Each structure stands twice: as structure tokens, then as C-alpha cells.
Amino acid sequence: xxxxxxxxxxxxxxxxxxxxxxxxxxxxxxxxxxxxxxxxxxxxxxxxxxxxxxxxxxxxxxxxxxxxxxxxxxxxxxxxxxxxxxxxxxxxxxxxxxxxxxxxxxxxxxxxxxxxxxxxxxxxxxxxxxxxxxxxxxxxxxxxxxxxxxxxxxxxxxxxxxxxxxxxxxxxxxxxxxxxxxxxxxxxxxxxxxxxxxxxxxxxxxxxxxxxxxxxxxxxxxxxxxxxxxxxxxxxxxxxxxxxxxxxxxxxxxxxxxxxxxxxxxxxxxxxxxxxxxxxxxxxxxxxxxxxxxxxxxxxxxxxxxxxxx
Amino acid sequence: xxxxxxxxxxxxxxxxxxxxxxxxxxxxxxxxxxxxxxxxxxxxxxxxxxxxxxxxxxxxxxxxxxxxxxxxxxxxxxxxxxxxxxxxxxxxxxxxxxxxxxxxxxxxxxxxxxxxxxxxxxxxxxxxxxxxxxxxxxxxxxxxxxxxxxxxxxxxxxxxxxxxxxxxxxxxxxxxxxxxxxxxxxxxxxxxxxxxxxxxxxxxxxxxxxxxxxxxxxxxxxxxxxxxxxxxxxxxxxxxxxxxxxxxxxxxxxxxxxxxxxxxxxxxxxxxxxxxxxxxxxxxxxxxxxxxxxxxxxxxxxxxxxxxxxxxxxxxxxxxxxxxxxxxxxxxxxxxxxxxxxxxxxxxxxxxxxxxxxxxxxxxxxxxxxxxxxxxxxxxxxxxxxxxxxxxxxxxxxxxxxxxx
Numbered sequence: 120x121x122x123x124x125x126x127x128x129x130x131x132x133x134x135x136x137x138x139x140x141x142x143x144x145x146x147x148x149x150x151x152x153x154x155x156x157x158x159x160x161x162x163x164x165x166x167x168x169x170x171x172x173x174x175x176x177x178x179x180x181x182x183x184x185x186x187x188x189x190x191x192x193x194x195x196x197x198x199x200x201x202x203x204x205x206x207x208x209x210x211x212x213x214x215x216x217x218x219x220x221x222x223x224x225x226x227x228x229x230x231x232x233x234x235x236x237x238x239x240x241x242x243x244x245x246x247x248x249x250x251x252x253x254x255x256x257x258x259x260x261x262x263x264x265x266x267x268x269x270x271x272x273x274x275x276x277x278x279x280x281x282x283x284x285x286x287x288x289x290x291x292x293x294x295x296x297x298x299x300x301x302x303x304x305x306x307x308x309x310x311x312x313x314x315x316x317x318x319x320x321x322x323x324x325x326x327x328x329x330x331x332x333x334x335x336x337x338x339x340x341x342x343x344x345x346x347x348x349x350x351x352x353x354x355x356x357x358x359x360x361x362x363x364x365x366x367x368x369x370x371x372x373x374x375x376x377x378x379x380x381x382x383x384x385x386x387x388x389x390x391x392x393x394x395x396x397x398x399x400x401x402x403x404x405x406x407x408x409x410x411x412x413x414x415x416x417x418x419x420x421x422x423x424x425x426x427x428x429x
Numbered sequence: 430x431x432x433x434x435x436x437x438x439x440x441x442x443x444x445x446x447x448x449x450x451x452x453x454x455x456x457x458x459x460x461x462x463x464x465x466x467x468x469x470x471x472x473x474x475x476x477x478x479x480x481x482x483x484x485x486x487x488x489x490x491x492x493x494x495x496x497x498x499x500x501x502x503x504x505x506x507x508x509x510x511x512x513x514x515x516x517x518x519x520x521x522x523x524x525x526x527x528x529x530x531x532x533x534x535x536x537x538x539x540x541x542x543x544x545x546x547x548x549x550x551x552x553x554x555x556x557x558x559x560x561x562x563x564x565x566x567x568x569x570x571x572x573x574x575x576x577x578x579x580x581x582x583x584x585x586x587x588x589x590x591x592x593x594x595x596x597x598x599x600x601x602x603x604x605x606x607x608x609x610x611x612x613x614x615x616x617x618x619x620x621x622x623x624x625x626x627x628x629x630x631x632x633x634x635x636x637x638x639x640x641x642x643x644x645x646x647x648x649x650x651x652x653x654x655x656x657x658x659x660x661x662x663x664x665x666x667x668x669x670x671x672x673x674x675x676x677x678x679x680x681x682x683x684x685x686x687x688x689x690x691x692x693x694x695x696x697x698x699x700x701x702x703x704x705x706x707x708x709x710x711x712x713x714x715x716x717x718x719x720x721x722x723x724x725x726x727x728x729x730x731x732x733x734x735x736x737x738x739x740x741x742x743x744x745x746x747x748x749x750x751x752x753x754x755x756x757x758x759x760x761x762x763x764x765x766x767x768x769x770x771x772x773x774x775x776x777x778x779x780x781x782x783x784x785x786x787x788x789x790x791x792x793x794x795x796x797x798x799x800x801x802x803x804x805x806x807x808x809x810x811x812x813x814x815x816x817x818x819x820x821x822x823x824x825x826x827x828x829x830x831x832x833x834x
Contacts, residue, residue, distance in 0.1 A: 122662070125658045126655075129654045129655050129658065132652070132654060133652055133654070179487060180478070180483070180487065246479065250483070251478070251479035251480060251483045252483055252484065252487070252703070253481065253484065253674075253675050253678075253703075253706065253707060254706065255706045255707055255709060257709060257825065257826075258682065258686075258709050258710065258711070258825065259709075259710075259825060266685070266686035266687075266688075267686050267687050267688055273658070274658060274661075274687050274688060275654070276654065276683065276686045276687060277686075278686075279654070345651070348651075348652070349651035349652055349679050349683075350651070350675070350678070350679055350706075350707050352481055352649075352651060352675050353479075353480065353481055353483070353675075355480075356651075359649055390655070391655055393655075394659075395644055395655045395656045395658075395659035395660070396642075396643065396644060396645060396659075397645070398644075398645065398646070398650075398655050398656055399617045399618065399645045399646065399647050401655075
């Protein structure tokens, strides 16, 4: 029983990260119908910004070697500001890699390539400025809390509990905003039918920018939290999550916020169910589940079927 | 433009390319040209300066720089004593493709020998390229079984895991004789880790400690909660890890956070102070075998330690830096002897490479690692090994590898 509880906890902890990551993907997909491949770069930037804002110094290899900000903010404030910084980067990505193509009614494939290019440039820029080394947010950030908590005999690291709570809070706030505010409903209207939304007086361009900013914020916060949990393993550390997040997005249903959460948790639990001696193969198991679900429900678990035009 | 015209242009272009390729093939090979000595004897180095493996590459780069400084000082004192080398450093990244590309680039540029690559995993891909092109390779940090056996041109100054890994197990049992249950972790997608864990597991079994669980990880893993909770169910009192610096550092931190208080032995992949920022205060107490002692009281090691401390604000040099210094020293001294025997300017590149190999393997070297030489197949023959325990400062940001008696 304790073993099962441990598996559940392990799965939820990693699933929360995937869900947080896929939420950002899904927001952009819902309004534009394309995937933003620069999302992993924004996740990376969130981790680095959090590290810098808490007073971390740049290592020996980048152009900024030895440099550090003159401030040393508390972690949670730094995390929020890193989210804002990543949101600004998200707006930049929209302006550079998406808007010019949208104005020319370009093919969806071109968005993929341009966002992939923007992501690679951003990651390379991080590497140029801060080097390729790993950075860590000091474990003493949570010194007031015990390093792990016991839940019914199962153990979980405190940082992962915090990660779960923040992910749950952000999902709840996002859902409340989408369902209960004029801005959220306007975003949904643009996602549903941009032409009709425009006829109703909604500024679809502003809504798209808002989606990118929110998506960047979520990616940045996720990057900072993962950095706190397991260190920032170089500029490419968001790329691995990007691939998994893409799988989660498709599994949950493209453009579905509850689907992104459900997909993330399913992938996390599936990985946790792989016997630990074989955990090197957990990615294979996660993507095998994705494959099976897509065979049975091509639109994903909570996605809407798309009627084909004839 | 008509389709016929297009096809004629394509045929003409193809013919021109084929002709150019044919002419290039008929021309003199670069290997047959005299060795280019302008700016010094060309030597290449391929280190991991990017990717997760840059934690090692940084240590190694400093080692090469210090060796250059040391030889420059010797040359200033006596120009006849040390040949000038023209070191070309290329980033080998952390993967096989980047290292292979860097090897090809430097070999084509006409280097007489290569130092690198950083990872054993890369060596198994890149070294065969050097072997095919008959370029001597001196590996500063490849410890996996079978590296010198890749080919006759491949040698290493990094003692193999088979020599040093069992020492840390023996030390752990000496410090804590009550150890009864050992758990093993290793990165299954890494040649060095998979090679080293076999040696660790054999050493444990030889001591009557058959591992109670063997957990497999991957280099890119960051979250080890599954493997750790599974291992801790077996109540181990010794955990033995073969991983690299970033994944291994994260693993140690998470082990300690999840309540493991027993002994931890780690392999050579974590033999760098660059683990400090990863596992922070949780690095404290881990045991690791060493092929280098900063306390070795020889002239060359005193010079090396002084140069390192001057460059790094009084810090103690790590093993990887000492091994990189040694790799450069071995190549430089072999070239010096070869030049005295037969002036390099009279040799073609291919002749110089071949003659250097014989000189390299036949020499005795007084290095920061102590006196070393090579077996005929390129394996380093080294006498002194040690076991260190990591001791972290209370702030968890810095520490040292304290050699145990």
C-alpha cells in the first residue's frame, strides 16, 4: 500500500511539471492553432532569471563571466519576476517569429520552423552570455522547511510538494480567469473563431499577445521551480521538457487546458509505474501510451474532434 | 528555362564536381607534406566546453593552460629545453558526433597528436577516426575499460576504473565496518558509467556485499525520486554511484533530502569540484578514489600546484586538471625527445605522427600524477592512488577533496 502511495506521489510530482509546461503550449495552440517550439527556451530563461534574481553569479565561461545583479531577492519574488521576464520574452517571440507570418497568412509549418529558430537563437544567446555550465538555486532557499515530508509512510521532497501546489494554484487561477473574466472569454472567443471574434469587437491581435505572455509566464515559473528542485543543467535543459510537454499536449488534446493537466498527470504516473530498475525506458513507455491513445482517440483525451472539410 | 537545358547544366555541374574531386584525389596528400612548424608544433585538444560535460572540460582546459605556462617558463629559462607547441583547442561538446567532428577538423588541420576527448563515450566514437588516420591520441580523462584497445595509436594518462574504483569501496568498509547492504546506481546510457559499475559491483561482491538493488538512470535524468524510493525500501547502508557530475550531483542531493544517511561512494565521473554547486552541502562525506594527490612532494607537482593556486585564488587542484596537465606534458616531452633524435622539420606529417607514437609509448614521465609510463598498448602505468572524502564548507558553496590516510 505504501509502495502504491509512493508511486502515486512520484507520478504526481513529475506530472505536475509536465502539466505546467504543457499549459503554456496549449494556450498558444488554442489561439493560433500552431505549436510554439520556443516554449522550451522560455522555460530555460525562467530558470536562469530566477537564479540571477536571487543574486547568483555567472560562472567562468560566458561573456558575462563573474557578473551578478546588485540585488538578491527572496526566491518567491525572484520566481514571479522571472515569470514576468519570460512573459516579455514570449511577447518578443510572438513579434518576431509569429506576427510577420500571421500577417502574410503563412502556412502553419512555417510557424513551427520560425519558432524553432527563435528557440535555438534564445538558447544560444543564454549560452553565449552565461556559458554552458550548470547552475543551482541554493537548497538553503527552503532551509526553514524540512527537506522531505512523510505522507502515510511515503516520502516526498518538500520542493516537489511546493511544485505541485504552485502548479495546482496556477491551473486554478488560469481556469478561473478563462471561464470567469471578460479577458478570458475574449481569449476563448478568439480561439473558437478569430473572424467572428473580430466582428464582435475583440482585438484578436491583443488576445494573441496575451496568450504568448501568459504562456511565457507559465514557462518561466516552471523553469524556476524545476531549477530549485533539480538545478539548471545548462542552457538546453528546457529542451527535454519541451519534447515531453509536446507529448502531453497531444495526449490531453490540442488546445485543451484541462487536457494539458490530465495529460501531464497521466504521463507522470505512467513513468512512475515503470519499475525503477527499468526507469531508463520510461520515456519509451510514456510515448507508447501516447501512441495507443492517439490510435483510439486521434483528437487526444479531452480534445474536440475536427471535422474535415470536403 | 527548358527541361533539356536544365538537365544539360546539371550534367555539366556533375562532371565539373567529379573532375575537381578526381584532381583533389590525385594531388599530394597532406600527410605526405612536411610538418608545418610555423608558430610551434601543431597539437590538437578536444575538450567538452559545452553541454553537461563542460563541468569536466573546464577543469581540463585550466590544466592545458597551466602546462603551456609551465613549458613557456622552462623555454624562457632555456630555449633548448622545451619545444614550442601550437595548441589548437576545439569544443567536443558532450556527444559523440561533436567530438568526432572536432577530431576530423584537427586531423585535417595537420595536428601531430590529439589530447582528448573528455568522455569515454565520445572516445569510443572519435578515437577510431584518429586510429584510421594514424594520429596519436593521449586521453586525459577516459577511464572506461577498453580505451587503449581501440587501436595502436590510442593511449591514456587516466588510470582505468579497474585500478582505482575498488579502492573507495575498501575505504568505505574500513571507515564503516558495519556496512552490510549496498545499493548501486549507474547511468545506463553512458559508456564510462556502465563500465565502472561492473567494476564497483565486482568489488562489492568480492567483499561479500552482493548489491541488494541495482538502479539504472540516464545522463539526462534530473528527477530520481522513483529510483531512490525503490532503493531506500531495501534499507541500504552504502550507496555506490557511477554517473556524471550533473546527474550524479542531483542524485546525491535527492538521496540526502529523502533521508538517506549512510555512506556514499562515487566514481570518477564526479571527480570534480564542479559537483559542489549541484549537490551543495549534501556533497559532504562522499568517498571517491583519486589518481592525483596535491600533496605529492615532487618539483613538477609543486610547480603545478603553485601555478594552479596562482590562477584560482589558492584553491587545491582537482584530478582532472592534473591529468590534463600531464597529457600535455607527455606529448610535449615526447616531441622534444623526438626532435632531438631526428629534427621534426625533416619529417613529413605522417612520419612525425608515427615516430611520435613510438616516442610517447617508450618514455618515462615525471608528472604531477607521479612517475608514469605506458604499456605497449597505451595503458598508463601509474603507482600512486588515493581515496578522498569531500568536505563542504558550512555555507554549502565550496569544499575540498580531503585525502584520507
